[in-house]
Amino acid sequence: MHTLSAIIAGTPLWVWGVLGLIVYLGMTALHPGRRSPVGLSLVPGIFLAVSLGTLLSSTRLADLLPFWLAGCILGLGIGAAWAMVLRIGVDRTQGLIHIPGTAFWLVTGLILFGIRYAIEVSMALNGDMAQKLFWFALPYAVMGLGTGMSAGWWASLIIRYLRSAEAGKMSRQTPSP
Template sequence: MQSVLSVISGTPLWVWGILVLIVYLGMTAMRPGRRSPARLSLVPGIFLAVALGTLLNSAPLADSLPLWLAGCLLGLGVGATWAMVLRIGIDRTQGLIHMPGTAFWLVTGLILFGMRYAIEVSMAVNRDLVEESLRSTLPYAVAGLGTGMSVGWWAALMMRYFRATDARPAST
């Protein structure tokens, strides 16, 4: 029990801030609502910018980039598929997308956070793992997966929005 408490207390505060943000955004996505394309673009844009900045500042870029890209490509497919089957309404006259409430982003965000946290804790506790290239770049694969899911979801939603010809809201 002591080691669990020491891991939790040794975690930087900004990590808990990210967890709070994930829970907040996930809870927000659980409520149905009308959102503009610009508002729906904000979170994926921020995640993409942060992920690319982190990736470019990583020491083993040659090692981390392939795993990040692989995770990102997988995530693009998952996110785009999710957005294509999502029952949305599009109101082009008001410039809004009617979104259903879904727990998808809360569950996905918590899973990705948990995976990344577990990998980082494992590497912090077992310093010899940091020496292994694959294990030290695994967090980038998880980050790529999350980034890809977010960007794929956004791109599919925007494609549906801009292809819509009917100006009336569809049934949600």
Template sequence: MPLAAIIQGTPIWVWVLLVYLLSRGFKAMNSGTAPLSKLAIVPLVFTAWGILHLITDPLAGWSSVLVWVVGALAGIAAGVFIASRTRFIVDPVANTVMLPGSMLPLVLIVITFAAKFWLGVELATATSLAALGGYVLLSAAVSGVVAGVFAGRFLTYWKAMNARRVIQACSQHA
């Protein structure tokens, strides 16, 4: 299938999502402070995208759900590992997190979008049922891992925020 046909056949919402995700990735390259709630957006977007695919794809069955969950758990572990090795500062009073600039979110976003886009094209053009089943499972794995990585990073910031709140509360009562 020609590239022009693939691009023209892609729904507008996919391009809007790409622009939004790229803007978040470029913003993450600069250090800055963000509300904890805002840091939840990208994990929620990738989780919702993955779950929506599992719900709407007629070929996605329990095996796809299982692959997504296993991928998400592996991704969470990786996200926690990555975030715990990053210097970040939480402010429980302002409910913000100060993060150093990093290319990692942008790289993850680009790789994920490219993989999901490629898989979407393959799913739309595959002629073999076996190939379709393999692409559905691969898509579930990619989706779960990426959602998990972003969720694991967010979980690390959330846990640090709550730990800091407990320490502050104990020090105020002492």
């Protein structure tokens, strides 16, 4: 029990802030909402900027980039696939996308946070792990996965929004029989 309290006490405050943000955003996603394409871009954009900033500030960028990219590519597919099955509505007159409530982001965010936290704690407790490239790069792969999921989800929803505009233009241009 002493080790657990030492781990919690040794965790930087900003990590708990990140956890709080994940819980807040996940709880918000539980409820249906309406977002403009710009509003829909904010959270994925912030995650992408933070992820890239963290990656680019590393002194081992060349070692970490393949891990981050692999996670990001996998995440793009998962996020896009998830967004494609969502039953969304598009309100072209108000420029809004209606998104159903889902626990996906809460559950996914907590899982990714937990995995990354466990890896970082394990490396802190076992210095030999941090010397091995796989373990050193694994948190970056998890970060890439989350970033890719967010970006893939966003891109898929934006494509669906834009396609609805095209469908609307085509139906207005089609002559009536």
